[in-house]
Amino acid sequence: MSTPSRSSGEFSFIAWLRRQVRPSSKVFTGIGDDAAVVSIAGDHLLLTIDALVEGTHFEAGEASLREIGRKAAASSLSDIAAMGGAADYVLVSAALGEGCDRAGMEDLYHGMAEIADEFSVELVGGDIVSGSKSLVVTVASVGHMPEGKQPVLQKGARKGDGIMVTGELGGSSLGRHLAFRPRLREAATLTDICSPSSMIDISDGLLLDLSHILEESGVGALVYEEAIPVSDAAAELAKRTGTSPLEHALSDGEDYELLFTVAPEEVVKLTEGEPLGVRVTRIGEVVTSGLRLRRRGGEVIGLEPEGYEHRVG
C-alpha cells in the first residue's frame, strides 16, 4: 500500500492500526511502509494492496476504464519499486457500477494487462462484482527481494544523507497521473549501484511523502528551492491555478517518482551520466529535525508537509 494519508482522520487511523497489530517474527515490516515485508517458506515477500475509488481518485468520465485499469496496476507496482523489490504477481478486484458493461470490463483488463506485460508481471486473480454505486478497482501486488538485496524502508534516513528524486515533479493531473510508469527498473538499477537508506514513491506529494520518511526515520530535512525539478506540467498548471510552479512541484500528488536518501558520497554516482536512465536530482539533505526550505536567496523557511489529498473537486 502507499501510505494511506488521504486525510488526517485516516492518518490517525493508520497510526491506531499499527498499534493494534502484534509484533510477529514473520512480519518484518507491516502496516505503514509502501509494501509489507513478510517471510513465507523462508523467503522475503513484498505485499501491497491499494484501491482506486471513483469520486476520490477519479471522477466517472474523467478517465477511460482502460486508463483506470492501467493506473491501478501501475500505482500498485510503484509500491513494490519503492521497496527496491522485483514485482511478480498482480491480483485485481473490481466493484463495478451499474453502468459498466462487458466492453468496460474488457477495457479495464486491457489497461492492466498493458502494464503487466510491460513489466513481465503475471495477472493471476480477477474478482468482478457488480452492483456498487461507485467504481472501486483494488489491486494487490506480490513481489520479492532479489538475491542479496534488502528491502528499502521509509525508515533509515540518516543525518547528512542526500535527499534525491527521480524525474520532474508537479502538475501530474494534466496527464502524467494516467500515463506514468512504475519505476521498477530504475529502482533495480539504483539498488545495484548504491545503498539507499530510505525510499518511498511520491503518491501524495513531495513534501507529504518526504515527511513520512522523516517521521519514520526520526530526522528532518533541508530542501533547496533551486534544486527542485519543476516539471513543464507544473508550470502549465500554475497558469490556471494561480499557485506557483514550485508549490505544485512540492505538493502535487501522483507523480509516482522515487524519493530516497543516500549517503553523501553516493550522490555523485546517481547525478552524473544518468545511470538510472532518468534524471536524478539531489533536492536537499537530511538534518536532525524539522522540515525547512532554503530559498534561492539563502533564506531558510519552515514548511508544512501539505500534500495532495486524493480528493477530487
Added chain:
Amino acid sequence: MSTPSRSSGEFSFIAWLRRQVRPSSKVFTGIGDDAAVVSIAGDHLLLTIDALVEGTHFEAGEASLREIGRKAAASSLSDIAAMGGAADYVLVSAALGEGCDRAGMEDLYHGMAEIADEFSVELVGGDIVSGSKSLVVTVASVGHMPEGKQPVLQKGARKGDGIMVTGELGGSSLGRHLAFRPRLREAATLTDICSPSSMIDISDGLLLDLSHILEESGVGALVYEEAIPVSDAAAELAKRTGTSPLEHALSDGEDYELLFTVAPEEVVKLTEGEPLGVRVTRIGEVVTSGLRLRRRGGEVIGLEPEGYEHRVG
C-alpha cells in the same frame, strides 16, 4: 478468489479473461480456481482476492461493520482452505462511504482481527479510502502449500469418486453467512488423511459450485436426495419462503463448507468417527456427464446448477 459467478455476464467475462492470459511457467493455476497457485523464489504460493460490496453482498444496516470485516476475512481464507493450503497473510483495502466514521473503521478492523487471530494469520496491509458511495471491503489472502502437499484444484474429479461435503447446508442467510469459520483446519486434516481429487468452497450454492468442479474436471454428478445434509436453518427459512428445505440446501449460497471428491475407497475414512471434527457426508458420486438428482423413491431427474446470485432483494 471464489469463482466469480454472480451472473452469467460475469461468468462469460471470466471465461474471456482466462483466454487472454498467456500461459506462464510460473503460474500453475491462474484465474478460475479458488486461489491462484504461483511460484515465487522456488516455492508454491496461494493468492486470492475478493471484495464484499454493499448493495450486492450486504445492505447497509443489515450487518455491523465488525461482522462485515469478519466475513470479508473469513471468506477470503475459505478460498485458501479450498485449495488445501495453509493461510499466512491477509491484506485489506476498504473503500468507505461518507457515513463511515473512525469508530466504524475500528469495528471493521476488529472483525478482521478476530478471524486473523483465530487462525494465526497476520494482517499486514491496510488501505483506507473514503468517498465511495458504496462500502467495498476487499481482502487478498496469501498462503502456501505445506511441505509435501499439492494444491487441490477444481479439476481432478474422476468417475466413481465420492462427492463429499462438510457440515450442513442451506439457510445461511439466517445467520451463518456472518458467523462461519473458514474450514482451514478441516482442510488440513482432510489432506493429511486422504487425497481429495478436487475441492471448492460453497460460496455460490452447492449445485453451482459442484458444477464448477464438473466443468473443470470434464465429468458429471449423480446427487442422492436422501444424503443431502439439510440444515435446521434451511428448514426454518423454507417456512418463510415457500421453497423446500432441500432446495435451500442445494442452492443457497454462503455456507462456506468444503465440497470435494475422493476416491471411493477413501470415503469411509471421512464418514466414520468424524476425523475432521465436523460431519462429512457423501452426497453423491462422480459420473461421466450431466448433473442429476436421485430422488428418495429412486427416480432420477436432471438438475440445473442454479445458485445464489449474491444479489440482495
